[in-house]
Amino acid sequence: MQTLRASKCGLSTAQLPSSILDVIDALNKAGFEAYLVGGSVRDLMLGLNPKDFDAVTDATPAQIKEVFGRRCRIIGRRFELAHVYSGRELIEVATFRAPPKKEITSAAGMILRDNNWGNIEQDFARRDFSINALYYQPRKGIVLDFCHGVDDVKNKTLRLLGEPTLRFEEDPVRMLRTLRFAAKLHFDIAPEILEIFTPEMTQLLRDISPHRLYDESQKLFTMGHLNRVLPMLIDFDIWRQLFADIPEQISIFIERAAINTDQRIQMGKTINPAFFYAVLLWESFLERCAFYLHKGVVPAEARAQAGLDVLKRQATRTVIPRFAETFIREVWEMQTRLLSPKPQQIQALSSHARFRAGFDFLLLREKSGDPTTQGMGAWWESYQLMSSDEKERVISQYNRQRAKSRRKTNLDEVLESKVQSVEIEPLVNEPEPRVRRERKSRSRPPERAVPSTASGAAGIAYDHPILKRKRVKRDLNQVVFGPTQ
Ligand code: ATP
Ligand code: MG
Secondary structure, eight states, X not given: OXXXXXXXXXXXXXXXXXXHHHHHHHHHHTTOOEEEETHHHHHHHTTOOOSOOEEEESSOHHHHHHHHGGGEEEEOSSXXXXXXXXXXXXXXXXXXXXXXXXXXXXXXXXXXXXOOBOOHHHHHXXXXXXXXOEEEETTTTEEEXXXXXXXXXXXXXXXXXXXXXXXXXXXXXXXXXXXXXXXXXXXXXXXXXXXXXXXXXXXXXXXXXXXXXXXXXXXXXXXXXXXXXXXXXXXXXXXXXXXXXXXXXXXXXXXXXXXXXXXXXXXXOOOOHHHHHHHHTHHHHHHHHHHHHHTTBOHHHHHHHHHHHHHXXXXXXSXXXXXXXXXXXXXXXXXXXXXXXXXXXXXXXXXXXXXXHHHHHHHHHHXXXXXXXXXXXXXXXXXXXXXXXXXXXXXXXXXXXXHHHOOOOSHHHHHHHTXXXXXXXXXXXXXXXXXXXXXXXXXXXXXXXXXXXXXXXXXXXXXXXXXXXXXXXXXXXXXXXXXXX
């Protein structure tokens, strides 16, 4: 173990908010050791703004609670720690941990409980990367480095502590963390990690709870380097473990959305992480809509049911919280409304709570070359910049054009064009949605039998996982379509 001068590592108390110093001081005063550890030390050394500050101490959670009283809340079961509120900040204070006991690891070697208190050496050994295992005591002005972590920060190398296979088996989420830090910090992944980071290894992620994987996916989406991490997720075969039904390749739409997300974060703008989920699952949603339309379900219900199905299937990998699911479905639903708004509803639509997200989504589709938006992205973009007089004028202009063409220019048509001559087993066994009574005499117009590729959105790929589940093949000529067709 090396004790280094903090100033030599580019660290000083001036970089720290007083809230974190208060927490360290209070623990020291009560007779406990306290250090800053993890991402904050690493980021400060790299001249980055730490996302949060993690402190570590030899005080147990109960003792931390005694020191901070009502300012402290004990959280977590698998990994118990204290949340201490100091000023406006929330500081995570963890207790030094010893290696987990045998009985609380799963058959695959995964740690199920991790609340075995220990000393600082033991705590160090169970951290993930050398760069995350530097202990900074700001009052003493020292950094404890057990593993040449400072050198790894300088050399920009991501090195796991201990034997890489064992460390991934203990906690497969470390695979996601590897890619996250490599993308965020522009670090190289050490060769011994690359060697064992195989598709077989990523299968271990199936054992991780879908709730935890959702949290991790959010960290990947919101770190500000989403566009850099996406190809890595595919290369390392993590993509398939995280998402139930997304394309093997990054579409222009997904790429643009990633770039856009990163730019917003860089500009300090807020982002809703569920937005990116809406982008990722959009194709699956369209395909599922097509499936229901094919069955003769009315478009509005086809969309509603498709949204539920896609999200339910995704929940087998990452459980998206209910509020985020609602957001995603509303963004999708907005696409129909924005594409073919009723003139008298344009004003109200533009002040709808979900308008902004729906519009951003539409514009992204349009800028990604999706012709099915029919220029409505640009239309709404300029509409928002107009004076009320101009708005009135364009609405009546739009009204006249609409009356003239009476074209069917909504999402439903796009969805219909994606209908394929295959019968697909439902993704989820929900009660059958209402199917409009069909006029038996009406058969499907022949031109609809062929999916339109001009729609810009890909048709259902034949190796799509949904199709692999198909059991019955039906002759499309026999399919009777309802009145909405
Ligand atoms: P950031 O907060 O910037 O995402 P971080 O390194 O601080 O990065 P946290 O998730 O806040 O990441 O974790 C704090 C520290 O806890 C890490 O730096 C690491 O030392 C340790 N840690 C977190 N998750 C794990 C894990 N799965 N396995 C081992 N150690 C971990
Ligand atoms: Mg952190």
